[in-house]
Amino acid sequence: MxxxxxxxxxxxxxxxxxxxxxxxxxxxxxxxxxxxxxxxSKINENQQVVLEWLKVNNGETENPFETLNELREEALYSGYSRAPIEETYWNLTKKEQFELLQAFAEWGLEREGE
Structure with a gap:
């Protein structure tokens, strides 16, 4: 501020x-x-890690809902592999999650404008 x-x-x-x-x-x-x-400085390091994952895994359809669903599945169902994103994902507070969603939306809207 x-x-x-x-x-x-x-x-x-x-x-x-x-x-x-x-x-x-x-x-x-x-x-x-x-x-x-x-x-x-809107987002912290953990948020940035998840945001980068979202950008990379945005998928062929570039559907943000599908990408968010893939993130959730990666964090919930990675099993014994302990996906690198899993711990970072679960350590985000609710506030940080909303900030991350905002950053992901801004990134997507910028891409739509190109």
């Missing part, structure tokens, strides 16, 4: 009329950097 607040402050500074264009550009570039940092 701090990054977004910092970005807002930089934008406010850029909007002041007593600044040169060069100075305004610096403030706006800082704001962009703060926003990008906030976006990049």
């Amino acid at each position: 701090k990054d977004l607040n910092d970005a807002m402050e930089e934008i406010k500074r850029a909007l002041l009329n007593n600044k040169s264009d060069e100075v305004k550009e610096v403030y706006l570039r800082n704001a962009i950097r703060f926003i990008e940092e906030a976006q990049g």
